[in-house]
Amino acid sequence: xxxxxxxxxxxxxxxxxxxxxxxxxxxxxxxxxxxxxxxxxxxxxxxxxxxxxxxxxxxxxxxxxxxxxxxxxxxxxxxxxxxxxxxxxxxxxxxxxxxxxxxxxxxxx
Amino acid sequence: xxxxxxxxxxxxxxxxxxxxxxxxxxxxxxxxxxxxxxxxxxxxxxxxxxxxxxxxxxxxxxxxxxxxxxxxxxxxxxxxxxxxxxxxxxxxxxxxxxxxxxxxxxxxxxxxx
Numbered sequence: 001x002x003x004x005x006x007x008x009x010x011x012x013x014x015x016x017x018x019x020x021x022x023x024x025x026x027x028x029x030x031x032x033x034x035x036x037x038x039x040x041x042x043x044x045x046x047x048x049x050x051x052x053x054x055x056x057x058x059x060x061x062x063x064x065x066x067x068x069x070x071x072x073x074x075x076x077x078x079x080x081x082x083x084x085x086x087x088x089x090x091x092x093x094x095x096x097x098x099x100x101x102x103x104x105x106x107x108x109x
Numbered sequence: 110x111x112x113x114x115x116x117x118x119x120x121x122x123x124x125x126x127x128x129x130x131x132x133x134x135x136x137x138x139x140x141x142x143x144x145x146x147x148x149x150x151x152x153x154x155x156x157x158x159x160x161x162x163x164x165x166x167x168x169x170x171x172x173x174x175x176x177x178x179x180x181x182x183x184x185x186x187x188x189x190x191x192x193x194x195x196x197x198x199x200x201x202x203x204x205x206x207x208x209x210x211x212x213x214x215x216x217x218x219x220x221x222x
Contacts, residue, residue: 042214042215045212095208096154
């Protein structure tokens with residue numbers, strides 16, 4: 001079966017750094033997406049990785065290791081507005097998105 | 110104006126009622142999707158369409174039907190609503206490349222009593 005695992009919830013302090021992990025087992029792999037979703041709102045695109053390595057985009061970076069079936073999203077200089085759920089999704093061999101359940105990130109002052 | 114819109118945004122209905130959720134997009138995308146989201150379960154695909162004549166079932170299509178009236182419009186129907194269909198429903202679109210990101214509508218919160 002296809003499976004994506006993320007921690008259910010994480011807590012971090014404003015101004016700090018947090019790493020949200022995602023491990024996956026899917027039938028094929030054509031890339032991995034990270035989305036941000038504020039409570040009650042639509043998911044919005046953050047990043048896409050298809051090759052191994054780190055992609056940096058401002059305060060957010062995303063890392064992929066295809067051999068380990070592993071990705072992480074790194075958030076630096078945390079702000080209160082970063083409090084949200086972060087969804088990991090893998091594009092499988094049929095180019096269908098398989099979604100993780102999401103990680104709820106709580107930022108404390 | 111939003112690129113992907115959904116109506117209604119909130120709906121409360123009773124068991125057995127027929128409900129239609131509508132989605133419109135101005136992004137010019139051929140691919141459209143309907144998801145439901147339940148706490149702790151993530152997004153689950155109900156139906157998807159690659160063009161007006163191409164409709165496909167997702168992982169949880171039972172109890173739902175869809176209609177692709179035009180490239181820009183994709184509707185989801187619950188023929189006879191039941192309480193376990195209470196959820197947040199999202200419509201999404203995607204561009205022509207397989208690795209394009211999906212763009213989501215604002216969601217419809219449906220409660221079935």
